[in-house]
Amino acid sequence: MAAHKPLSLRLAVPLALALLLALGLVGDFLWASSSTSGSRLASASKKVKVNSGRVRGNKQLPEVYLNATYADLPAPHWDWEEMPAAPVPRLDGYSAQIGDLLYVFAGYEHLDHVHSHVDVYNFTSNTWTGRFDIPKEMANSHLGMVTDGRYIYALTGQFGPQCRSSINRNFVLDTETREWHELPPLPVPRYAPATQLWRGRLHVMGGGKEDRHEPGLEHWSLAVKDGKALENEWRNEVPIPRGGPHRACVVANDKLFVIGGQEGDFMPKPGSPIFKCARRHEVVYGDVYMLDDGRKWKQLSPMPKPDSHIECAWVIVNNSIIIVGGTTEKHPITKKMILVGEVFRFDLDTLTWSVIGRMPFRIKTALAVASVDYRFAVRHFKLSAFSRS
Numbered sequence: 268m269a270a271h272k273p274l275s276l277r278l279a280v281p282l283a284l285a286l287l288l289a290l291g292l293v294g295d296f297l298w299a300s301s302s303t304s305g306s307r308l309a310s311a312s313k314k315v316k317v318n319s320g321r322v323r324g325n326k327q328l329p330e331v332y333l334n335a336t337y338a339d340l341p342a343p344h345w346d347w348e349e350m351p352a353a354p355v356p357r358l359d360g361y362s363a364q365i366g367d368l369l370y371v372f373a374g375y376e377h378l379d380h381v382h383s384h385v386d387v388y389n390f391t392s393n394t395w396t397g398r399f400d401i402p403k404e405m406a407n408s409h410l411g412m413v414t415d416g417r418y419i420y421a422l423t424g425q426f427g428p429q430c431r432s433s434i435n436r437n438f439v440l441d442t443e444t445r446e447w448h449e450l451p452p453l454p455v456p457r458y459a460p461a462t463q464l465w466r467g468r469l470h471v472m473g474g475g476k477e478d479r480h481e482p483g484l485e486h487w488s489l490a491v492k493d494g495k496a497l498e499n500e501w502r503n504e505v506p507i508p509r510g511g512p513h514r515a516c517v518v519a520n521d522k523l524f525v526i527g528g529q530e531g532d533f534m535p536k537p538g539s540p541i542f543k544c545a546r547r548h549e550v551v552y553g554d555v556y557m558l559d560d561g562r563k564w565k566q567l568s569p570m571p572k573p574d575s576h577i578e579c580a581w582v583i584v585n586n587s588i589i590i591v592g593g594t595t596e597k598h599p600i601t602k603k604m605i606l607v608g609e610v611f612r613f614d615l616d617t618l619t620w621s622v623i624g625r626m627p628f629r630i631k632t633a634l635a636v637a638s639v640d641y642r643f644a645v646r647h648f649k650l651s652a653f654s655r656s
């Protein structure tokens with residue numbers, strides 16, 4: 268077990284199984300041309316043959332092989348514990364942790380079906396304990412999500428399956444009463460914008476613009492308290508230097524961090540009545556931006572590798588931001604999407620990165636949660652996750 272490891276966390280990634288299923292399912296539709304999913308660990312042994320193409324004299328140079336694990340960084344081994352599988356498979360699901368409950372929102376079951384409900388997991392009883400609906404008008408994926416410990420804000424996002432349009436409507440859930448309310452809409456819709464609560468204001472920035480591809484740089488904020496907007500309109504804030512969706516957005520030590528992400532995303536095929544997703548050029552990056560005075564973004568050391576699809580894949584433990592999984596730059600030869608299996612740590616004292624572990628398999632849009640007892644027992648964290656059964 269990881270208890271003897273220097274930085275051993277009780278980290279749970281409860282949807283690993285669900286994610287795996289989801290990836291397997293949609294693999295044949297959308298992410299096929301794009302996925303190195305966990306279930307394809309086997310592909311680690313599948314070699315891609317590359318002809319170097321260069322001929323010296325009459326002699327062909329040796330062929331170069333680049334397998335799917337070429338992008339893995341060296342990482343300490345971590346043992347993981349299997350936990351109850353999620354009720355439904357989910358890709359691009361969102362989550363928020365409050366006490367010992369993890370609320371898991373919406374997401375794709377597969378490319379043609381999105382969920383419209385919340386599943387609730389209790390980390391004390393280790394069981395899935397509840398399910399309730401999201402508002403009919405709320406987005407099903409590519410949300411911006413953040414919680415203050417009671418209210419969960421669910422902002423903008425994509426409404427419906429495939430690569431449908433995004434909306435600018437925003438909702439808030441009171442987890443005590445399980446009532447939903449609506450907040451003032453954003454000036455424009457966004458796909459997967461970076462979202463956080465910082466100094467009493469809800470901040471939303473970046474994300475993908477209405478065409479789903481062009482990175483947005485805009486940044487807005489809205490004063491909120493106890494689930495209510497204190498203003499009628501969003502305020503313009505300093506734009507983020509680099510735009511795009513699927514980034515981790517974290518407030519720690521009163522500073523706002525935006526980590527990783529990508530420029531570009533799948534777009535609806537022109538004229539397709541079902542908004543069928545079509546792949547477009549993407550650039551994944553590991554940039555880290557920090558706002559401490561609210562006026563000027565500072566760029567910090569980048570992640571050990573480019574990483575995207577990590578908006579709910581982080582936790583704060585021991586004055587560090589821990590990020591699990593994601594997607595990185597595509598395979599240089601097969602052009603397939605490469606998923607990430609490492610556990611990264613960003614030390615908030617030194618503002619530097621390290622690779623501290625590896626997940627049981629590579630996972631896209633992992634939902635990470637640090638179980639409550641880490642607050643009381645920092646020395647003996649235990650790693651846990653759902654793994655394949």
Ligand SMILES: *[C@@H]1O[C@H](CO)[C@@H](O)[C@H](O)[C@H]1NC(C)=O
Nearest residue numbers: 273274275585614645646647
């Ligand atoms: C917390 O982080 C420090 C370094 O920043 C490390 O020395 C220590 O072992 C960590 N503690 C735990 C319990 O992981």
Ligand SMILES: *[C@@H]1O[C@H](CO)[C@@H](O)[C@H](O)[C@H]1NC(C)=O
Nearest residue numbers: 311312313334335336337338
């Ligand atoms: C795949 O490549 C990695 C890194 O280049 C190497 O460590 C590993 O042994 C290779 N695996 C196989 C099955 O060839």
Ligand SMILES: *[C@@H]1O[C@H](CO)[C@@H](O)[C@H](O)[C@H]1NC(C)=O
Nearest residue numbers: 366367368389390391392393
């Ligand atoms: C979680 O489960 C534990 C053990 O069954 C229970 O005592 C606790 O009240 C539950 N938490 C919530 C918030 O319902």
